[in-house]
Amino acid sequence: MSKGLPKRSEDYSLWYNELVKRADLAENSAVRGCMVIKPYGYSIWEKMQAELDRMFKETGHTNAYFPLFIPKSYLSKEASHVEGFAKECAVVTHYRLKNSEDGKGVVVDPDAKLEEELIVRPTSETVIWSTYKNWIQSYRDLPLLVNQWANVVRWEMRTRLFLRTTEFLWQEGHTAHASKEEAIAETVQMMNVYAQFAEEFMALPVVKGVKSENERFAGAEDTYCIEALMQDGKALQAGTSHFLGQNFAKAFDVKFATKEGGLDHVWGTSWGVSTRLMGALIMAHSDDNGLVLPPKLAPIQVVIVPIYKGEEELQKISEKAHDIMKQLRRVGITVKFDDRDTHKPGWKFAEYELKGVPLRIAMGPRDLENNTVELARRDTLTKSTLSLEGISITDYILDLLDEIQATIYSKALNFRTEMTSEANSWEEFQEILESKGGFIAAHWDGTTETEEKIKELTKATIRCIPIDAKEEEGACILTGKPSNKRVLFARAY
RNA sequence: CGGGGUGUAGCGUAGCCCGGUAUCGCGCCACAUUUGGGAUGUGGAGGUCGUAGGUUCGAAUCCUGCCACCCCGACCA
Numbered sequence: 249m250s251k252g253l254p255k256r257s258e259d260y261s262l263w264y265n266e267l268v269k270r271a272d273l274a275e276n277s278a279v280r281g282c283m284v285i286k287p288y289g290y291s292i293w294e295k296m297q298a299e300l301d302r303m304f305k306e307t308g309h310t311n312a313y314f315p316l317f318i319p320k321s322y323l324s325k326e327a328s329h330v331e332g333f334a335k336e337c338a339v340v341t342h343y344r345l346k347n348s349e350d351g352k353g354v355v356v357d358p359d360a361k362l363e364e365e366l367i368v369r370p371t372s373e374t375v376i377w378s379t380y381k382n383w384i385q386s387y388r389d390l391p392l393l394v395n396q397w398a399n400v401v402r403w404e405m406r407t408r409l410f411l412r413t414t415e416f417l418w419q420e421g422h423t424a425h426a427s428k429e430e431a432i433a434e435t436v437q438m439m440n441v442y443a444q445f446a447e448e449f450m451a452l453p454v455v456k457g458v459k460s461e462n463e464r465f466a467g468a469e470d471t472y473c474i475e476a477l478m479q480d481g482k483a484l485q486a487g488t489s490h491f492l493g494q495n496f497a498k499a500f501d502v503k504f505a506t507k508e509g510g511l512d513h514v515w516g517t518s519w520g521v522s523t524r525l526m527g528a529l530i531m532a533h534s535d536d537n538g539l540v541l542p543p544k545l546a547p548i549q550v551v552i553v554p555i556y557k558g559e560e561e562l563q564k565i566s567e568k569a570h571d572i573m574k575q576l577r578r579v580g581i582t583v584k585f586d587d588r589d590t591h592k593p594g595w596k597f598a599e600y601e602l603k604g605v606p607l608r609i610a611m612g613p614r615d616l617e618n619n620t621v622e623l624a625r626r627d628t629l630t631k632s633t634l635s636l637e638g639i640s641i642t643d644y645i646l647d648l649l650d651e652i653q654a655t656i657y658s659k660a661l662n663f664r665t666e667m668t669s670e671a672n673s674w675e676e677f678q679e680i681l682e683s684k685g686g687f688i689a690a691h692w693d694g695t696t697e698t699e700e701k702i703k704e705l706t707k708a709t710i711r712c713i714p715i716d717a718k719e720e721e722g723a724c725i726l727t728g729k730p731s732n733k734r735v736l737f738a739r740a741y
Numbered sequence: 742c743g744g745g746g747u748g749u750a751g752c753g754u755a756g757c758c759c760g761g762u763a764u765c766g767c768g769c770c771a772c773a774u775u776u777g778g779g780a781u782g783u784g785g786a787g788g789u790c791g792u793a794g795g796u797u798c799g800a801a802u803c804c805u806g807c808c809a810c811c812c813c814g815a816c817c818a
Contacts, residue, residue, distance in 0.1 A: 261811090261812085262811085262812095278809085280808085280809070280810090335817095371818095402817070404816075405816055412818070416818075487818085521818085555777050556776070594776085595778085595780090598778070599779080610778095613777090
């Protein structure tokens, strides 16, 4: 293994790919486009899941599980939904294999053809709404607030670890409501939950917004989203929340008796975040030394590395390390004491930097003598000596972890602020896109034609119409037609 | 799915043009000396050369199919 990681400045995507592999997050599998999420990477995902799951439950949702397979006919019930997903569905046509004639392997048994072919879910709206039809009769059954943690398959042309894989893990919330207003409120609420999660836990500042018609989910009336900016100046959609109107209710005939005695179709929402968040986390904070993880999602928050000569010294250091470890664990900090004698301290330092452990404590004979430890922060790569004389190490480290979390966030926020520009002419727009990248707030005439033309000319797309966009008279950067607010453009993942 | 590139030990590679049984580094194993930023020495193990076929006395090397990965496009969370 060569030591250094590729530099971000030299080859950003190579840096990303190498980092994912070297930090033991994931690797490619035998199946094209599918990845193996390795234990260390999966631990981070589990932390994300745990927090999101808690937030979903706090907002009244419960988990359920719907099947992986969907009858092919279901997909076509909602017109724009088919159009959006048909091109990337894996299809199950047979249910049995048999030994091949030449005895060398197995072949699909032609006699085992399915009457109706099944698709592997690219998303679950169709199965779920066909089920909801049976669950909902009256306004008393509403709202129905369900989430599921699942894997889905979308047969993508080009894949990248975490950012776009053929199979990915996600959560999909599917809710049904008695009124349009309530459904919209739910959609907005979940966007806010995602934004809060991104900012508080991933230390990732996001822009909340609404998608243009062009970028909207297949089958939705409106798609709300959170958009983040990566270090190479490209945007990444980190989560989406859809107001489905009555589209799926109509497609699957889900009606309810209203309080007033009428019969009406229910109003739906769906919302999801996926293992793509892992990609966002990596690309937003990490550096040329490796991963930088915010303490709130780090599988190991603190690592203790002993520095010693001989068994006796290790004994003494271990004793103290175990004592510190016990104290830290008592207040909920995840600590690892790496007393392996198979690697030298310097090797371990580099290793934990690669893996993004937020805080490293080194303890050697000098520290024992002086009652100190050496602290090294991953986010700033700074080292300091901490005297343990008369302080509470748990308080100190809890505070420090909070500070690291805050520092990582503000660094990302500063970067985004710097990388967000306004463009007031077509020339300026192109110039910023080429020289700097990042988000560009610009006026747009609101038409799909203009949006597509801009995409064709510059590869930049409308990431969102920010929720907090100010009313402001202006002229579309491409057509010069009137516009009343700026939208956010960027080249995106 | 189109265009380009790559595939040789766990990882990174040389060899391929010009065919003769595979080079080097890291890692791994053993022992010794080491341990406050990826230790050093000595000895050792490890290879269906992506895969299937073809040409040839002989293929990592030439030809064909397939698979995977990377880059650039079209598509997308």
